[in-house]
Amino acid sequence: MLSRKEYESLLKELETLKQELALLQKQLLTKEEEQAHLEAANARLQYQLNELKQKPFKPSKPKDKGSKPHKPKPKGRRKGHKGSGRKKPTRIDKTVRIEAGSHCPECGETFSSTEVERTRDVVDIEPIRPTVNTRYIIERGI
Structure with missing residues (x-):
């Protein structure tokens, strides 16, 4: 005890x-x-x-369930706008005529006529020398 x-x-x-x-x-x-x-x-x-x-x-606004899907903005200028680009030269120093010949150089087929012409102006810019503007007149067959 x-x-x-x-x-x-x-x-x-x-x-x-x-x-x-x-x-x-x-x-x-x-x-x-x-x-x-x-x-x-x-x-x-x-x-x-x-x-x-x-x-x-997250978008700042909640999406609307019933809205149409967003179409991206088309690239480039709008249709019908005034064109802009390099101006054609006012002085042509040399003109070269390129004959089309009577046959197509690609397929060999005979041209039906050679009455269609197009022109191309090429501005050659050479350092220190004056520029030479050449106009090519190219006959094309139809």
Whole structure:
């Protein structure tokens, strides 16, 4: 059997341990609440981060379900516009006539007529020398 002194000592120790247990349980509860709060804050911040990462790639306006698909703008100038380009030379220094011959050089067939002509102006720009403008008159068969 235990003596009275040992018994009281054990009761005192038991009381101290109970107080310590209550304190630790209280601390545990506080830590669990803090952890839950931090996890909620983390989830909210993760959501905001994902939103910010995707924001540059999202359209500023929501798509209208009933709208027509977007057609890209056609390239180049509009039809019927006034043409622009290099002006024809006013001075022709040399004219070269190129005869078409009587047969097509590609297929060998005889031309029916050689009355069609077209012209091509070539501006040769040579360094330091004056420019030479040549007009070629080319006969073509039909």
